[in-house]
Amino acid sequence: MRARIPVENQDMLAALRGFLQRLLETEVVEAVLVPMETPSGAVTPALVADPALLDAADPLAPVLGLNAARAVGPVTIREPRGRIAAVLRPCEYRALIELVKLQQTSLEDLVTVVVDCPGTYTVPDYQKMRANGGVDRSALLAGMRTGDLASQAGYAFRDACQICENFAAVAGDVRIEFFGADLSEGIPVVLADELAGRLGLEAAPEDGRRAEAVDRITRSRIQARDAVFAEMRGRLEKEGVEGVFAACVRCHNCMTACPICYCKTCLFKSPVMEHEPIQYMAWARRKGAYRLPADTMLFHLTRLNHMVLSCIGCGLCTDACPADLPVGRVFRTVGQQLQAVFEYVPGRSVEEPLPLITFREDEWLEMGEER
């Protein structure tokens, strides 16, 4: 049902903190995984068991330094575990769904709280903003109401957020809806009747402007996205992936930041990809020169192959790249095509099987039969 989280003194953050505290006090959950502000002003996910500490919870901080789906895994993966609520952005929720399919996390004993997202800044930008006059949150909230979202003057949203068309909370056990909302009556929230009852929330009418605001932002994001896709396709066609990723320094940060890359040890750090010294000589002789470390493009192409179908577009790979490579853009551009081929929407539903571990007999029947 749809209800409203009561707000006092226009303080949205306090209202959300209060909501999370209610989850703990009513023993719906034993802990809340939520972005917290550290004493030094950084924002990081933490598992909060003490309701009093939720005063430092900051689910509205417009910064994304890591995908919290990654943090949910270790605390849910096996029994015994606690009952927890995880406060997630839509891209984090989608990553979580993919990680459920990959058995890296579990939805058991988990209440997902998905919050509408206006867009986020990189960690360095966010810190700069804090140091130079602060983050204008009311402007963001106002923009979410009207659908006219703009980043703070002098700053830009993260590259991935600028082209994100899946910014609204559309799934999850609890959906906190800021888009189009008149917050004077409280923050709209969608949740199961039973849960609402336990939290003492009453049904509230939909105020009807959400779709309009979401639609408005979606259109502009898709426009931006398609421009990026077109530009990226042009570059890939012209330069190839080897051109676009030419400046790669093989730090593997993209892989580390990626919420979906779940391997304990990447194939490219394993003995399989170690070669005999004489092999390098053979390659150098054959091609005249040989890029080191070896297999850089193989790394990127294999990573595409392994997980582009599950790429949910959080763009943390781009932020993590010391060489400023458009990793996320490449993944989203390639991902859009490939996901369409298999009619797969990553992060939509745990019921949708990963495309490469399933098949239908009656598909692509002409393939392989060419004469």
Next chain:
Amino acid sequence: MKPRIGVYICHCGTNVAATVDVEAVTEFAATLPGVVIARHYTYMCSEPGQALIKEDARTLGLNRVVVASCSPRMHEPTFRAASHEGGVNPYQVEMANIREQCSWVHPDRHEATDKAKALVYAAVMKAAHLEPLEEREAPVTPGALVIGGGVAGLVAALDIADAGFPVHLVERSDRLGGRVAELNRTFPDLEPVAEWLPALVDQVRRHPNITVYLNSRVTDITGFVGNFEARVGPIEAGLAPAQIQVGAIVIATGYNVFDPRLKPEFGYGIYPQVVTTLELEQRLSSGDLTVNGKTPKEVVFIKCVGSRDQQLGRPYCSRVCCMISAKQAQLVRQALPDARVTVFYMDVRTFGKRGEEFYDEARRAGVRYRRGNVSEIYRRGERVVVRVEDTLLARTVEHEADLVVLAVGMEPRPEAADIAALLKLPRSADGFLLEAHPKLRPVDTAVDGVFLAGCCQGPKDIPDTVAQAKAAAASALIPLMRGVVPMEAATAVVDPELCAGCGMCVEICPYSAPALDPLWGVSRVNAVLCKGCGACAVTCPSKAIRLQHFTPDQILAQVEALVGW
């Protein structure tokens, strides 16, 4: 261990040597990393050829052998055995196929030699990465499960029981004997079924090694060859299911007859004059052939009802209907000497021992055979009219009859699909259970330790059913009598340090070989179930699971050699 590789280039008489410069290839092989010795010889597969390998392996301390000769599909076992005798692990033997895929298809000597070098290079590179593997065995639970209490199941159960193993025989109905118990006499000898079937059933019932479960069905099967566990549930609720352990399974679930109501133009179920061959068996048993209280004067048989019918999705021949028709036509002639008996047929296929003679006997007994396709049957007074397109005269005729017998074909029983689903058994397009190989493994299935007997595999007569049942029993006895089953050596293995427990290998394996260890959250492979296809290894992004003998480093080494040369 540092690779010490011996390379052997086979001339195969002139098959290789006429096109490939074997000396040049040998010289080249000697320069490759890890190669200790490279030789060429007229016939590597001959005794002296194999002796070369054994001798070198011992004296030079080889730990890898590469043979460049024919297809590994031909002589890999030969060279594995020879190398093994010389002290080299048989799985550290690699072959370069320079005959089928080189000398026999590339006539240019320079090109063929060049390609042979590339293939040898790749084989040497792979060999250097090969790991020793061990062929292991798993113990077998003595005992068999036979599903189906018809003739096939009875015969199979009896043979296995006679060999000294416990047999669990599960039958859905309340009696043994299956479809044959519904028959009167059998072709081509016209022997009454009553003269032999009750004795067979009795033998089974009294056999100390056979436990019969009537009114029961198999509801669950887990495990693998040598170690199956099955749940046998009574069809009536309230009785406790039995849990049984066996080493092998024989499926003998039989067939259903085609329901002629699916051909409404024949009026079956509407006109009392129209019956099936199975119903006529019962009438012949009772001796009452009257229709509406009258003795028939005109009897018609129609063949291929529900067989060889593309439109009905039954394109296959049911194999027995021609003989059943010939048999019943003769019996009707004997019972009703005044009646005229006509058989309408597409083709007469009375193959098999005494088949053609039996067909002749039917004709000599006065049965009239007429080639024609029956288009419909309708009522006219007390009789029915069979409307036939005479395909020899190319005209339509109407044939009045007092009794019309539809020679109905066989079709798979729906229960066979349930068993197939339990065991992940493939079925052929017609729905019958699929044998592992149409010629060489006709009673085996894709699942080791599971065998087929009788009409669950396809239509057949009683002698063929019994032959297949005895074959299935003999095949099932192989693991039971050996007491152990060999395990595929080149199976998948998991490195638990690398495994992240995503379970994709579990999802993709058609044999349920990998499973997630609930305690450690990592995948583990049951080597007995693994067939070594390698599908799991591809799904694993970190290669925590890999197929031995085809590991990524081995294959990448081959790729490098083939691209690099």
Next chain:
Amino acid sequence: MSDNGFEPKIVAFLCNWCTYTGADLAGTSRIQYPPNVRIIRLMCTGSVDPTYVLKALLDGADGVLVGGCHPGDCHYQSGNYKARRRIIALKEILKQAGLEEDRVWLRWISASEGQRFADTVSQMTQYLKEKGPNPMKKEWAV
């Protein structure tokens, strides 16, 4: 030999049960085809890792042929269906990444189709000759 003298190098990943045996049949039937193909035997197309194909292409192979059993005929029930999806995904990635997906061919060739195997190699060799060498052959910075 082609006019320009370019001889493409084709690495073939063939399944043991169908296409590898089909290639053997081409041999026993003495059906000639260009020597440009070099075969790696795998048990099943379901075990053809796209990384192998990528490695071959980045190393400079002019073409990669993946050959397996016709749909419905897989020795391991469904390996070829899985391979089909993987190769489709791989080719789409190659296309999107600005690499030449038409250098990768998937063909179902049964153990009895020796002629089809030979024809496929001939076709592919001719196609690649016309297309020209894989630019990756000279690309050192990959």
